[in-house]
Amino acid sequence: MLDVPTRRITAFADRSFASPADKAVRIAEASPAARFVVRGRAAVPQTAAVALGFPLATDVCRAALGGERVALWLGPDEWLVIAPEHEAESLGAALASALAGVPHALVDVSHRNVGLTVSGPKASYILNHGCPLDLSLAAFPVGMCTRTILAKAEVVLWRTAEDAFRLECWRSFGPYVADFLEEARTEFK
Amino acid sequence: MSAPFRLPAGGRIDRSKPLSFSFDGKSYPGFAGDTLASALIASGVHLMGRSFKYHRPRGFLTAGPDEPNALVGVGASDDRYTPNLRAPVVELHDGLVAESQNRWPSLSFDVGAINDVLLGRFIPAGFYYKTFMWPKSFWKSVYEPKIRAAAGLGRPPKDPDSARYTQVYHHTDILVIGTGPAGLAAALAAAKSGLRVLVCDEQPEFGGSLLHDLSSSIDGKTPAQFVADAVADLARQPNVTLLTRTTAFGYTPHNMIGLIERVTDHIAHADPKLPRERMWHVRAGEVVLATGAIERPLVFPENDRPGVMLADAARAYANRWAAKPGSRAVVATADDGAYRAALDLKAAGVEIALIADMRANPTGALVAQARAAGIRVETGSVVTGTRGRLRVKTAHVARLDANGNAGAPEPFACDLVLMSGGWTPTVHLFSQSRGKLRWDEALGAYVPGTSAERERSAGGCRGVYDLQAVLADGTAAGEDAVRAAKGMPGPSRGFMVTGSPATSGGYLGAVPHDRNPATVKAFVDFQNDVTAKDLKLATREGMRSIEHVKRYTTTGMATDQGKTSNMNALGIVSDSLKTPIPQIGLTTFRMPYTPVTFGAFAGASRGDLFDPVRRTPAHDWAVAEGATFEPVGQWKRAWWFPKAGEDMHAAVDREVKAIRTSVGLFDASTLGKIEVVGPDAAKFMELMYTNAWAKLGVGRCRYGVMLREDGFVMDDGVIGRIADDRFHVTTTTGGAPRVLAHMEDYLQTEFPHLDVWLTSITEQWAVIAVQGPKAREVIAPLVDGVDLSTAAFPHMSVRECKVCGVPARLFRVSFTGELGFEINVPADYGRAVWEAVHASGKPFGITPYGTEAMHVARAEKGYIIVGQETDGTATPDDVGLGWAIGKTKPDFVGKRALARPSMANADRKQLVGLLTKDPKTTLEEGAQIVADAHVEMPARMIGHVTSSYQSPTLGRSIAMAMVKGGRARIGSSLFVPMPDGVIEATVVEPIFYDKEGARLDA
Amino acid sequence: MLIINCPICGPRPEIEFRYGGEAHVARPAGTETLDDQTVADRLYMRTNPKGLHFERWRHAHGCGKYFNAVRDTVSDFFVTTYKAGEPKPDVAALLKDQAR
Amino acid sequence: MQKYSAFELFKRALGGHQGWERQWRQPALKPAYDAVIIGAGGHGLATAYYLAKEHGVRNVAVIERGWLGGGNTGRNTTIIRSNYLFDESAALYDHALKIWDTLSQDINYNVMYSARGVMMLAHTVHDVQSAKRHIHANRLNGVDNEWLTPEQAKEFCPPLNISQNIRYPIMGAALQRRGGTARHDAVAWGYARAADALGVDIIQNCEVTGIRRDASGAVEAVETTKGVVRTKKVGVVAAGHTSVVMAMAGLRMPLESYPLQALVSEPVKPAFPCVVMSNTIHAYISQSDKGELVIGAGTDAYTSYSQRGALHITEHTLDAICELFPMFRRMRMLRNWGGIVDVTPDRSPILSKTAVPGLYVNCGWGTGGFKATPGSGHVFAHTIARDEPHPINAPFTLDRFRDGYLIDEAAAAAVAH
C-alpha cells in the first residue's frame, strides 16, 4: 500500500488572499467542509432535523443554522448542507438514516464546491461587480442565501453578517471567481 | 506663456493651478478646470478640424457633448490614444497631448479641401450610389479604396489598450439624471425621503446651466452658491450617492440604466489602481430625467466657419471658463436666449456688432435689456453668408421682406458669429425607454408624452425653461418619484428666483437667403457635411420618410447623432414636403447618448477573465510534465505529453502504444457527471435514455444514448447503477450543462410526479482513467475492498470502495478497448491519488496520455464521439447504435420522432470505416466523399470523414465516415477528392481493432 | 436586462434565468398514436405571437425551477408568471387589474 | 428609368442637381393586382423586380407597413458569403453571390458590394474539423473557401490577435475571398427603383391586416390599412413578422422571432480590411465604407418584437471583440440597434408554396439572410410566377418539417450570419 496523503488540496491550495485591500474587503478561503445536497418533498425538512439538529429552512432563500452546521435553502426541494470537514462521514450517515423513510436524494458534494468568505465595509460593492442582485441589507438581509451569478460563474451567496458573505462555487470556477474578486478590489489596494 | 483671450477674472477655473498641454505639437497654457476647448479658445485658437466630406475648416460649435466639429485625438502613446473626442468635454490635465484629425498635410493647409472647392458640387447626397459602376473592375481596385481612404475621422489606436475598466451593478430607489436646476431640485426633494437616491451628471461638476449663469439669483444666492449649497446638502445625506463625470448612456428595459463614469482621463498621473472608466448597471425603482435642452444652430449659408458658434456656448466659455470666444460678434438669432449671451459677452468685453433677429417683433424682457445696454438690434434680419478662410471675418446680414425673402446683405466685420435657433429638449433617454414623444406646437419641439417605464422628466428636457419654473418642476418630479417609490416626500420647498427673465422663440429649418441655392452650402449636420440642399435633393428623389432622408443624406448619423441637427433637418424636410412636422415623425433615439468605450462594455472580461478557465485537480501535474492543452468548452484538457524532441505525432504514437501494450494514465475528470437519485430513478432513466435501465443490476454499468425530442443523438455516456435508487451518469465534457438542463426540463415539466432528483457531481469526483493490459496490476495495490478479477468485477462494473484510503467509485470501463478502470475520488484528493497511481505504474512504464491519444485509441475501436461523428442530424441507427434503443419501451424522449418516415430512409448517412488504398495516406477530417473516381464539379457528395488518424496499433491510417447508405457499401470503394488528387478508400465496418472485444475482458 | 418574477423567489434579474420557449405545447410522447403532421406541429410549429406570449422560463441560477410567464413581446413587459403545472391564467382579467 | 452614371452626375451637377427624378413613385393602392408581395425588405423588393423583369408579371404591389428597407434589410451587419455546408444551401447562397457580383450594373444602382473576404475563425479542434468539412464541401460544390493558418489569417487581417496566450487562441481560419459586404440601404433602394421602373407599385406605410380566401381555400384578396386588394397570388416576405402575417391565413409556422443586435463604432480611418466572424466566442466585425466598425451580436434569449436587445448581450459581443482586437478597446460605440429575426428549427430558410393555393412564403432567414437577397428574390419570383419552385429552392419547403428532411446548417455550424 502506497502512502498517500489524504490532505485536501482545494482549488485555492496554493493561493494567498492577503492584500492591502483587506481593509476595504477581505477575501479568504473558507475552511474545507463537508457538504451535502439534500433533495425531496415537503416531509424532508423536518425529517432531516433528526440528523442535523434543526430543520431545513422552508422560507425561501434563507439559511438555517445550528452550531457549526448550516443548511442553505437553494430551491423549494433543494438544500445545501455545510458542516465541518470531520463530519463528512458521520453526518452523511446520520442524514441517510434519518431520511431513509421519505423519498429523497442525498448526495455528497463536499469536494464539488469551494468556499470563500468576502467581508468588510466594501464587501457588497465588490460582489456587485459581478452579482446583479440588490445586496442592500433591506433586500438581502443577514441569513439570506441564494444561487445567483457572479460575472460568468454561478455561485451560491449567503450573507453571514451585515458586512460578510460566504460564497460557494464549483471547484473549477474557484480560481475564476477569486481572480474576478481580486480584480474588482484592485482600487482598494 | 500667456493666453490672449483669457479674461482677467472670473470663471470656474483654478488660476492657482496652471497647466500646459499641446495641440498639434504646439504647446499652450491652461488652468485646472479648463476643457481642451476653453483653453484653446483662451489662446485664440478656433481652427480645430476638418469636416468629413468637404474638409472644410471647422471650429467650436458648442461647449458640450453635442459638439459635431471640434473632434480631436487625445493621448501621448498609442496604448492610451483615443480618436474622435469632443474638445469641449475633454478636461485638461497637465501634459495632455491632442491632435486634429482628417487633414493632410496640416490643419491649416489640407489637400482634401479640394472636395469643397472643386468637387463639392459633384458629390451631393448619395452620389456614390449613382457612380463608380464602370468599369466594373475599378470598384474594387480604385473607387472603393479611394472612398474608404477619404472616409473616417480619426485614426484608431494601433496598440492594445493598457487601461483597466470595471463594471458594477447598483440598485437605487430613485435615479436622478442631470444636475442642472431641475435635477438638483429633484434630488433635494427626493433625498429628504430617506430613500436611496443616486444622482449623476456627465460633467465634472454638478450645476448644469447654472454654472454659467451669472445674472440670476436663487433664494438670494448666486447660481454658483446655490449649486454649492445644494451639492453640500446632498453630500451630507447617507442615502444619497453623487456621481460626476458620469453619463447615463442607455435606458434599457425594466428601468435598467447604463451609466459610464470617467474615472481617470482627467488626471495627468492617475493612480494605476483606478479603472479608466467604470460602468454602472443601475436598476432604478424610479427615474427622474433632468437632462436639459440643446441649443440649435441656424441654418444659413456658410454657418460652419470657425468662429461661428452657438450663442449659449459662447456665453458658457466666457462665464464658466473665462475664455473670451472673440473680440467682435454678430449675433444671429430667432430666440431671446441669444440676447442673454450678447449681454454677458458684452460684459466680458466682446464688442457686439449687432443682433440680427429673424423675428419681426421680438418682445421679451431680454430684448429690452439688450437695447438698453446699447446693443444694436436689427429685427426681421438674417445672416445670409460669412467670409473668412480659417476663421470668420465678415458676416452678411440682410433684412427679410414681408414675404420672408432676404434682401441685399450688408457685411459686418467680426471674428465671432453667435447663433441661436432656439432649444431642443434632450429627450434621448426618455425616448430610449420607449416613452412616446408628443409634439408641442407652441414650443416647436417634441417633449415627453406617455411613459413606458417608471420615469418622469423635469425642466429643460420637457420644454420648461424658465428658471423659477424649472426649479418647481424639478421639485415636483422629485416628489412624484418619492411617492411612486412608496416613500414619504418631506415638506415641499419653494425657490425664489430673480434676474432670470422668461424667454421665448425658436426656428426650425433653413434660414431664407438670397444666394445661389445650387452652389451655396448651409450646414445642417456639420460633422457629416449635410446641407439644406442635400436634404432637399433627397426629398426630390422620393425619400419621403425621415428615415430614408436620414440614411440617404447621413444626417444625424455622425458621432453626435444629430443632437444639434435633427430638428433642423426635420424642419427642412417638412418644408420641402409641405407636411407638418408631427406627421413626419422622428428617427429613433438609440443607445448610447454619447459614444461609450468598447473596453467599458467588456469590463473585467479580458484575458483569463474573458471566460472562466476550468482546470482539473491534476492540471498542474500535467503542466509540470510539459503537456500541451486544448480548450474543450471552458475546460483546458491535456492534449498530449511530448517528451523532449517529440512532435505531436510521435508523442501520440508513443502514448497509444503504451495503452495497447502496457498501461496509460488519463485525466477524465472533465466528463460531466450527474447523480440521479430517488425511488423513481430507474423510471426516469428509462424516459431520458433510449436504453433499458430497469433491469440493470446494482454495481453494473451501461452505455447510454440520449436523444432530443426530435430523435437526434444529443449525448452519450457510461452510466453506473450505484444502488437501486441511485445512478451515476456520465456525459460528454461539453454536453454536461446541456444534458442536466435537458433532464431537469423533462423532470419538472413532463414527469413531475416522479420521485427523483438530479445533482451535478462533475466536480465532486476527479476521474483517473487507467487503461491497458497492466491496468489491474497498477491499481491493485491501491484499491481496498474490491476483488478486481474479471469474474468478480467484469467489464462494465462499478464499486464503491476506497482507493489510496479515500472513498472512491471505481468503474471498470474502457474507452480505449483495453482493460480499463476509471477511478473516481473526491476532487481534492485527485492530485494525490493521481500521483499515487503514477508511482504505482512506474514499474510498467505507465504513460500519461492526452485527449489526442484517447481519440486515436477509441477510433481504433470504432467508438463514436458525439459532436464529431454526430452533428445533430444523426439518429442512433445512423451511427450504429440501433442496438441501444429499447424497442419494447413504451416511451422515451425522441421515440415518436424516430418513427417519422425520413428517419428510416435508406439514403441516410451511416457510420462506416474507411481504409485508404495507401495505408500511409491519412484522410483529412472533414474531407468529402464521392462514389465515382471521376469527379466532376459540382461533385455529388455522399458523405464526409468524421475521424481520421494514423493508427499506431495497426500501423496504417484509419478513418470513420458518415456516408449515405454507408452500411450497404461495405466492401466497395469510395473516393475522397482532395485539391491534389483523388484518394481511394475501401468501406469497412467502423471497428478496426479487437472486433470481438476480447481485450476488454482481460 | 429584464426583471422576471420567479413565482418562488420573487423578482430577479434576467441573467439568472433560461428561456424555455413557448409554454403549453404538448409533448409527442412515444406511446401516442399521433400522425406525422401532429408530431411535426408539436416539435416545430410555434405561435410566435406579436403581443401576449405564454412562455417557459427556468430560474436556472436561482431556485432551479421551471415556470410559465405571460409576456408582451412588443414591450417585453410581463403580465404575470405562474408555477409550472398551473393552468393558464385569465390574462384579460389580469390586464384589467393592472390598468387600474 | 433615369440612368445613373458619372456622366449623368456631372451633367446634373451643372444644373444644381435639380434634374434628378424620384427613385420610386408614391402610387396609390389599386383595387387589384396580379400578385401582391407583403414586405418591402430586400427580399420582397427583389422578388417584385424579378417577377417583373424575368416573368413579365408587372402588375405587382409590394406592400410595406413602414418605410421600404426599414426591416432587417436596413439593420443588418451586411455580411455576404456562400460557404454553407450542405449542397442545398451552398447552391442557394452561391446563386445569390453570383448575382451580387453584377447587381450594381444590372439594377444601375451602386450597392457597393465589396468582396473583401470573410474569415471565420477556429478556436478549438472541433472548430477546425467543422471548418475543414465546410471547406471541402464548398470546394466540391465550386464555392471558394480556403484554410488559413493563424499566421496567414493575421496577414490577411493585421489587427487580429493570434497570440497563443489569449483565452481562446486562434487555431486557424476559413476564408471565402468572394465574401464581403454591401451597402444594405442601397440594396433596398436599388431594387425599389428598378422594380418601380418596371411598373411595380411600392405602397409604403400600409400594413397588411388580413388575408382573404375564397370558398376553395385559395387566396383572393389581402386586407390592408389602405383598403382591400384583390389578388390571386400573395408572396409573404415579412421576415420577423412572418408568423403574424401567416396567421392571417390560418397557418402556423415553424418560426420564432428573436431580437438581434448590431452596433457601430465611431468612424475611423481604414483599419480593418475584411470581415471576421468567430462563432465560438460570438463576434462579427467589419469596417464600413464610411469608417465605422460594424459589429454584430448574438440573439437575445427570448422571442420579441421589440427591435432592441439587452445590454448584457452587447457586453458579451464587445468583450469578444476586445479580446480578438485589443487595439479596438478604446474605440467607442456610436449606435446600437436591434432587428427581429425569424428563426427556423434548422436555421435554413423557407422558400415555399403553402397549403393555401396562391399563398407563397419566403422567410426563416434568421440571422443571415441579407447575403441571399438577390438569389432569394430570383428563385422566389420563379416560384410565384410558375406556381412551382425553382430547382434551387425546391428543398427549402415548409413540408420538410413534417417529413423530417431538415437542412440543418445550425447543427453543422452553430451559427449562420
Ligand SMILES: Cc1cc2nc3c(=O)[nH]c(=O)nc-3n(C[C@H](O)[C@H](O)[C@H](O)COP(=O)(O)OP(=O)(O)OC[C@H]3O[C@@H](n4cnc5c(N)ncnc54)[C@H](O)[C@@H]3O)c2cc1C
Ligand atoms: C442585427 C442584424 C444583423 C444581421 N446580419 C446579417 C449579416 O451580416 N448577413 C446576412 O446575410 N444577414 C444578416 N442579418 C439577417 C438579414 O438582415 C435578414 O435575413 C434579411 O435582411 C431579411 O430580409 P427581408 O427582406 O426578408 O426582411 P426585412 O428587410 O425585414 O423585410 C420585411 C418587411 O416586411 C414588412 N412587413 C412585416 N409585416 C408586414 C405587414 N403585415 N404588412 C406589410 N409589411 C409588413 C416589414 O416592415 C419589413 O420591411 C442580420 C439581421 C439583423 C437584425
Ligand SMILES: NC(=O)c1ccc[n+]([C@@H]2O[C@H](COP(=O)([O-])OP(=O)(O)OC[C@H]3O[C@@H](n4cnc5c(N)ncnc54)[C@H](O)[C@@H]3O)[C@@H](O)[C@H]2O)c1
Ligand atoms: N430658452 C432658454 O433661455 C433656455 C433654454 C433651455 C434651458 N435654459 C436654462 O437651462 C436650465 C434648464 O435646467 P435643466 O436643469 O433642465 O437643464 P440644465 O441644462 O441646466 O442641466 C442638464 C444637466 O444634465 C446633464 N445631462 C444631460 N444628459 C445627461 C446624461 N445622459 N447623463 C448625465 N448627465 C446628463 C448635463 O450635463 C447638465 O448638467 C434653466 O436654467 C433654464 O433657464 C434656458
Ligand SMILES: Cc1cc2nc3c(=O)[nH]c(=O)nc-3n(C[C@H](O)[C@H](O)[C@H](O)COP(=O)(O)O)c2cc1C
Ligand atoms: C451597416 C450599417 C452601418 C450603420 N452605420 C451607421 C452610422 O454610421 N451612424 C449611425 O448613426 N447609424 C448607423 N447605422 C444604424 C442606423 O442608424 C440605424 O440604427 C439602423 O438602421 C436601425 O434603425 P433604427 O435604429 O432606426 O431602428 C448603421 C446601420 C447599418 C446596418
Ligand SMILES: [Zn+2]
Ligand atoms: Zn426562483
